[in-house]
Amino acid sequence: MSAGAVQAPRAGKLLISTRRTELNQFSRETCGNWEQPPLVSRGWKHRQSRGDYFNINSQREQRPWPETDGTFHSLSLDSRLVSSLEALSISVPTWIQKRAIPALLQGRNVLCASETGSGKTLVYLLPMVHKLLSCKSEASSDPQGLILVPSRELGGQVTSVAKKICAPLNISVRFVGGGHGNKAIRGQFFGNSPDILVATPGALSKALKLDKVSFSSLHYVVLDEADTLFDDTFCDLIEGILMHTQIASQASDMQGLQRKAQLAIIGATFPRGIGKILSKVTDLVSIDIIKSKKLHFLMPHIQQLFKKLKTLDKTHELLQLLKKHVSEKPDIGMLVFCNNASTVNWLGYILDDHNIKHIRLHGQMPADMRSGIFESFQKGDYDVLICTDIASRGLDSLRVDTVVNYDFPPTLEDYLHRAGRVGRVGSESKGIVVSFVTHAWDVELVQKIETAARKRSSLPGLKTSIKDPINFCDIIKEEHKI
Template sequence: MTEEKEEVKTFKELGICEQLLEACETLGWKNPTKIQVEALPHALEGKDMIGLAQTGSGKTGAFALPILQALLDSPQAFFACVLSPTRELAIQIAEQFEALGSGIGVRCAVLVGGVDMVQQAIALAKRPHIVVGTPGRLLDHLSNTKGFSLRPLKYLVLDEADRLLNEDFEKSIDEILNAIPRERRTYLFSATMTKKVKKLQRACLRNPVKIEAASKYSTVDTLKQQYRFVPAKYKDCYLVYILTVMAESTTMVFTRTCDSTQLLSLILRNLGLRAIPISGQMSQSKRLGALNKFKARECNILICTDVASRGLDIPAVDMVINYDIPSSSKDYIHRVGRTARAGRSGVAISLVNQYELEWYLQIEKLIGKKLPEFPAQEEEVLLLLERATEAKRISQMKIRESGGKRRRKAGGDDGEEEIERYLGNKNGKKSKKLKR
């Protein structure tokens, strides 16, 4: 059985129809990924699925292709709904559907927060085939948008299902499940399996096929992972050192809080590094503006919270730095999965201070290996201490000043005018305009 699967080389052999084969070719998808090889035959047979795969392994194609093929056989509005935990991931999934379905006239609607509901209601009135959204905004439309219903739905996909089942989304998911038909195909996709995913499996899947294209919690072989124990007071200095040594790399730096993204991006810019922040406190247009600048390499350092750790496919990421160690070790898997995607190599470096040791040890336990130490001479690193300290002082002062201005204006949504000016595009822009 395994040998047969290994012999499969093309989407055609997996049962994908001619129109979609052309779309795959146009997108440069030469051969299916492991999760696609495993998932597509079952999906095309009409089975429910739970797909566990490393992030960056082609999960979107694994559920988009069978849905589009089924849509071709029986075209109808509101054929499929895909739920995602973040706005950016929802937009990215919709773009993938549109790219794959461009030759067959697929219409998508994206329902996410931070965007005008009236515009979204107009898109829904045009009766799209695919609805992609975050749970809260989808529920808003189900409750308030006249004439919108998901009663005709044939397919439901929960992408990053483990995250969708935390307390932030669980109530919304339950209400959505009550508003859609029981007779449907359901796909759960995630890089990690949790008890809550198992609970949802019992609630809404019928004899699902479980596809595991990776070990339970793992990172790809092409990812070089390292750590460095650093005193908390020197952490900024080490970050600046690594970014200076790896100056040509495209890097994502993960922090624990939205405030840290603002502060670190200012510190780095004061030192002449091209950094830009993205966090949940920024408006949707600014988040997309920041992502687009990063993708276009106008800025090569993206400072982010875990809002950017799930599902975002930014192909050129060379390095991930964990400035703050995540308290949930599963979040580490998602963070470092931003690099070394689709067979490329990448580097992940975790800066661990004295207060984060326990969290770091949990990560090593989860991935099942001891990581090597990032090599650096501390004397060399500390040559940057004076400059880094001064940059931090200036940055904190700017944030305090802009905070005062913001209170006087009673406005501003990402809390930092300096960053707003740096983004340079108050309205933001999508990397690809979605068709109506």
């Protein structure tokens, strides 16, 4: 270098790293909105790309939640409820709790969409319990709070959290799950009705048909993991259940003898098809949208590795990862995601042959077999869980530091949910997501992910508003943004 030459400053740590160093991108390098960045995955539909890879490196030491101050007392919650939280060592609200809880306490219907692991269970649970405490003197033989969840596993987890909070408050909680016949449904509704009912759509639909539950006293309805509840699997059931309820369109509807129920819609990605169903039960203008500015962005604190492989090489690659994980990270959890139950079972047989201790979870298991599987994984009885997307929605996975997409997820929403199983609030490690990429349709999604990472933009094509299928275009209230 000549004496008069000026050395260009380094552009910071690497954002994108790959073996083709000319495609590396430093964290301070920028790409214009209309500029198409160079992609490692550009040629991955060609067979000669097998063995190629790239990393999206973590750019932060922890989840980038905005700092919060104050306590739950500052949110005007019932003092008895706050005392119950403090007894559980819960004292400082997360950023989404601080934004959404006041809106719900004011009697507004709310759609809350924020990243995985941000504390959304308490967002809806605390206003519900607060409301039930205020009307506890009213005699009722029917549930006053309803929480709909897409899976037995999530239902069990929500019920556990609710019971811990409600135990000292004389508020009863019960979970009703599907996978059983009518006799079992009748048995689950035997005796007094709970104050709060947590249920899966299938089980609740059966209970309604059998006339085992009434919604005449409902104060509060929650749709948790709404993007799943409104997909093709559940949407007809959800519509049928909501048609049995009376949803308020304004706060005044929640008063008096003919009061209607408040609605909370919760998710980590924005639900599709929501307007078509909800427009039948409430005025969509009544729904306040509270969403994160970083909704549908890649998590900046998680390392994400993408590997282009032949289908036949995936099993060998996974076995190498598992053996390394077991030897280097004993007692740390790993999730291995597959796209269908048959792959979960087949992969389980392979791991059995290699003496790798694991447990399996998928929706085609009988209800009795599924019961307790995720709890066993959470407790550390098993460190490897092979599963379908049934384990990607809402479940507590603090002990997990590695997610492997053995099958690449079919949608970008599914990728975000799976990746959100690591690096959660309270987790001791940032975590890594390893994705095997084999098919041409996988490559198309990976190219969108890599482009979003290089541009530091949200993932494309994900829904961010409610629209009526006919003429609900521009009458939605201005969205509340965080």
